[in-house]
Amino acid sequence: MNREWPLWEVFVRAKNGLSHKHVGSVHAAGARMAVEAARDTYTRRMEGVSLWVVPSAAITASDPGEAEALFAPAQDKVYRHPTFYTIPDKVKNI
Amino acid sequence: MLFHHAVRLGDDALILAQRLSEWCGHAPMLEIDLALANIALDLFGQATLFLGLAGEIEGQGRDADALAFRRDVLDFRNCLLVEQPNGDFAQTIARQFLFSNWQELLMRQIAAAAEPRLSEIGAKAVKEITYHARYASEWVVRLGDGTEESRARMIAGLDWMWRFTDELFDAETGAPSLRAEWDARIAHTLAEANMDMPKPRRGVLGGRAGHHSEHLGHLLTEMQFLPRAYPGAVW
Amino acid sequence: MYTTELKDKNSKAAPAALAAEDPERLAAFEARVASDDFIEPKDWMPEAYRKTLTRQISQHAHSEIVGMLPEGNWISRAPSLRRKAVLLAKVQDEGGHGLYLYAAAETLGTSRDEMIAALHSGRAKYSTIFNYPTLTWADIGAIGWLVDGAAIMNQVPLQRTSYGPYARAMVRICKEESFHQRQGYEIMMTMAGGSAAQKRMAQDALDRWWWPSLMMFGPPDDNSPNSAQSIRWRIKRETNDELRQKFVDVTVPQADAIGLTVPDPALKWNEARGSYDFGEIDWEEFYAVVRGEGPVAKERMMARVKAWEDGAWVREAALAHEAKRSARMAAE
Numbered sequence: 084m085n086r087e088w089p090l091w092e093v094f095v096r097a098k099n100g101l102s103h104k105h106v107g108s109v110h111a112a113g114a115r116m117a118v119e120a121a122r123d124t125y126t127r128r129m130e131g132v133s134l135w136v137v138p139s140a141a142i143t144a145s146d147p148g149e150a151e152a153l154f155a156p157a158q159d160k161v162y163r164h165p166t167f168y169t170i171p172d173k174v175k176n177i
Numbered sequence: 178m179l180f181h182h183a184v185r186l187g188d189d190a191l192i193l194a195q196r197l198s199e200w201c202g203h204a205p206m207l208e209i210d211l212a213l214a215n216i217a218l219d220l221f222g223q224a225t226l227f228l229g230l231a232g233e234i235e236g237q238g239r240d241a242d243a244l245a246f247r248r249d250v251l252d253f254r255n256c257l258l259v260e261q262p263n264g265d266f267a268q269t270i271a272r273q274f275l276f277s278n279w280q281e282l283l284m285r286q287i288a289a290a291a292e293p294r295l296s297e298i299g300a301k302a303v304k305e306i307t308y309h310a311r312y313a314s315e316w317v318v319r320l321g322d323g324t325e326e327s328r329a330r331m332i333a334g335l336d337w338m339w340r341f342t343d344e345l346f347d348a349e350t351g352a353p354s355l356r357a358e359w360d361a362r363i364a365h366t367l368a369e370a371n372m373d374m375p376k377p378r379r380g381v382l383g384g385r386a387g388h389h390s391e392h393l394g395h396l397l398t399e400m401q402f403l404p405r406a407y408p409g410a411v412w
Numbered sequence: 413m414y415t416t417e418l419k420d421k422n423s424k425a426a427p428a429a430l431a432a433e434d435p436e437r438l439a440a441f442e443a444r445v446a447s448d449d450f451i452e453p454k455d456w457m458p459e460a461y462r463k464t465l466t467r468q469i470s471q472h473a474h475s476e477i478v479g480m481l482p483e484g485n486w487i488s489r490a491p492s493l494r495r496k497a498v499l500l501a502k503v504q505d506e507g508g509h510g511l512y513l514y515a516a517a518e519t520l521g522t523s524r525d526e527m528i529a530a531l532h533s534g535r536a537k538y539s540t541i542f543n544y545p546t547l548t549w550a551d552i553g554a555i556g557w558l559v560d561g562a563a564i565m566n567q568v569p570l571q572r573t574s575y576g577p578y579a580r581a582m583v584r585i586c587k588e589e590s591f592h593q594r595q596g597y598e599i600m601m602t603m604a605g606g607s608a609a610q611k612r613m614a615q616d617a618l619d620r621w622w623w624p625s626l627m628m629f630g631p632p633d634d635n636s637p638n639s640a641q642s643i644r645w646r647i648k649r650e651t652n653d654e655l656r657q658k659f660v661d662v663t664v665p666q667a668d669a670i671g672l673t674v675p676d677p678a679l680k681w682n683e684a685r686g687s688y689d690f691g692e693i694d695w696e697e698f699y700a701v702v703r704g705e706g707p708v709a710k711e712r713m714m715a716r717v718k719a720w721e722d723g724a725w726v727r728e729a730a731l732a733h734e735a736k737r738s739a740r741m742a743a744e
Contacts, residue, residue: 086731087525088206090518107581108515109208110524112730113737115315120208123215124511127504147455198487198496201503202480203715205723207511210480214504221497228493242492266726322736323729330725403491403549410607412491412549412599 089138091117093125096133103135111136179292180234181254184244185350185385186287186295187227188255191245192393193276194220195400199263209266212312216273219305226298233294246404250394251387254350258341260384260393264334267320267327271334273313278362279345281306282355314366321370328372335375343380350385445645450576453519461645464638465575466520467536468647470527473513474538476506478531478712482546483555491549498595499552505592509585516577532717534704541628543706550603550610550617556596557666558618558625562659564589566629569649597666604670618667619675626690627698629656660688 088110094103106125111117117136126134170177197217204210228241239247258276263269284306287299320331346356367374383389403412437456444451451457480503487503490496514524530536541559546552567589570582603614630652633639642648650658660679667674678691701709 086728087523088727088731090524106584107512107577108518109511110206111208112319112727113734116208116319116730119212119312119315123208123211124508127211127215127508144454147452195488198500201487201500202477202484202507203719203722205719205726207477207507207514209723209726210507211504211511214500214507218497218500218504221493221500225493225497245493246491266723319730319733320726323733324725326725327729327732399488402489407491407607407609410491410610412495412602412606 088112089140091121091136092139092142093117093121094135094137095121095125099132103133108139109136179295180231183227183231183234183295185254185256187224187231187241187244188253189259189276189280190220190227191224192253192255192396193259193272194218194224195396196259196261196263196272197269200269205266213269216309216312219302219309223298223302223305226301230294230298242404246401250389250397253384253387253389253393253397255384255389255393256341256344256351257381257384257390258338258344260390260396261338261341262392264337265330267330268334268337270313270316270320271331271338273309274317274366275335275338275342275363276345277306277310277313279342279352279355279359281310282358283352286352286355314362317366317372318370321367321372331370332372335372339375340378340381344382344384347382347385442644445574448572448646449574450579451574452576460641462520464642464645464647465578466517466522469513469517469520469575469578469581470522470530471537471539473510473517473527474531474536475542476510476513478538478542478716479559480506480510481712481715482542482544482708483552485546486549486552489549490552495599498591502556502592502595505588509581509588512581512584513578516575516581519577520575528720532713532720534713537702539628540698540701540706541624542712543701543709544621544624545708545711547620548613548617550600550613551621553596553599553603553614554617554621556592556594557600558596558621558663559628560589560593560596561663562625562628564593565655565659565662572646572649574646600672601670604672614670615672618672622675623693623697624701626656626659626693627701629653629659631695631698657687660690664688 089112090108091111092108093106095106096103109117109120109124111120114136118134121134121136194217197213197220200213201210201217204213224245225241228244232239232241232244256276258272261268261272263272281303284299284303288296288303290296290299317331320327322328345351345359346353364374381390404410438458441451441457441461451461483499483503483506487496487500490499514527517527518524527536531538541562546555564586567582567586571579571586573579573582600614600618603610605611630636633651633653636652639648639651643651664674664679676691678689680689682689700706
């Protein structure tokens, strides 16, 4: 029987202080192998201090069709944005 | 003698790297292709440094390339283990498992040794080899405790390579002090794989004295062809 | 080109299908693409877009993997430790590029195994260039210089292709390509300036790899029916002929600089156009190679099929072991 090695999504943190970034995927039979495959594939040029691998099947993604419902209301809530508030120029550090 | 020591270390790395790079484009899975190439590149790097150092110590104008491409079998000092053919993936893993676990212990010793140029190279190499040993050990477990077929092949692979392990601990040219720790590592991984230790048997020696297996001649023929066919050429 | 549209054995032209899909969604999609926005994996997309991209990306991936073989042929015989390490690193990079591209293609709904099955059965194509043999060390120089050079010309604009995962893979790939072409050109330069025997090898390699490199850019524009759609969808930025001309213009001076002669008696600088005029390509050869009749097409496929089949027990063992591990952990 020819079953496929499962797919894993790979996230790399290039430097301390940065977040993990999604860089692609690898096929591996298990977690340990996935980390090693990710290291060999995505950090060959020393581009990473930390690697996360997650089975692709474990990721829940928002539906682009729902984008309006999920994300549009934020566009109305302008009070969340710093530009909504007028502060006189002479007041510094704010 | 320091020159011979550096040559042994360089030749081990060079011949094993040459073998591993034969897998390029042919591995069971793309991810494995990348991993084996990584290990080969690390080893080519070590070979270049150790052979370069050997040439310096000798002081006769031979650089790493001169040593790699112009010596014949009698002057190569690698152990017999590394020149064994790749066989199937299990045989390749068996060779890597036995060698890298030894090389890691050896390189730790060298990194802590008195000779500064040697220890500098050793210190860099330890980090790389730790990964090689772990990679190979994990595959021994996957194959040994995988399917019936993989188990049979893993046993066969270790069986092929086992007769070449005594040479690693030879009193004069090996590292006898490492034997106990190496045995323990090997036993630990094999136990995890639900496998028995291979049966003890007579060790085959000679590599350190330039008396190799029939394989090395063919390997060198291929590796050295261009520099030998075009002696003055710069590439 | 690794990404030239080489029709699969079974693909039929289906332009009518595009119109049959939801016209509102289609219009929105086309507008997005036209505004340089990116399409991401779960977004709605026309079936033709999904199919075309799956084919192009997987073809690109197959090309990288098969491309490991002609160069891999010379790793064991590289003439110095440095050349050996650089070549091995290059071939490993190509494997890695294949991996990034397979990963990108999988986001469109296909799987690695499906794509590999398509390659091995002959249904999926890969770049024609890799069906030519590497006969001397100079071929390694020629491949790096010409083949990677041609690939780079296509890949740089693809960094802004419309499909997000493909664009991001191309950004990674372009960053890593920089040493590939330089490595090849340096080899050619060294040999062209070396011994008589080396010069001969270098010229001979250029003689054999020049025309197949020009063929990499695909059929002439008047025989590329899907070009307009590919350009609209930002899968392609310039036409085959435009890229081919650019390649000639850039590469001929590079050959001149190292004293090698491009094997084209019709090659001539055209002052009025500001470009080189060059000779007719043997399109019969091109289409024969596309059909699968390239000089070492059989060898390339045999090698890939063998690696895959010989490796089946390894892949199975890894899965079996993982299953045992999980069962043991669950039992604890």
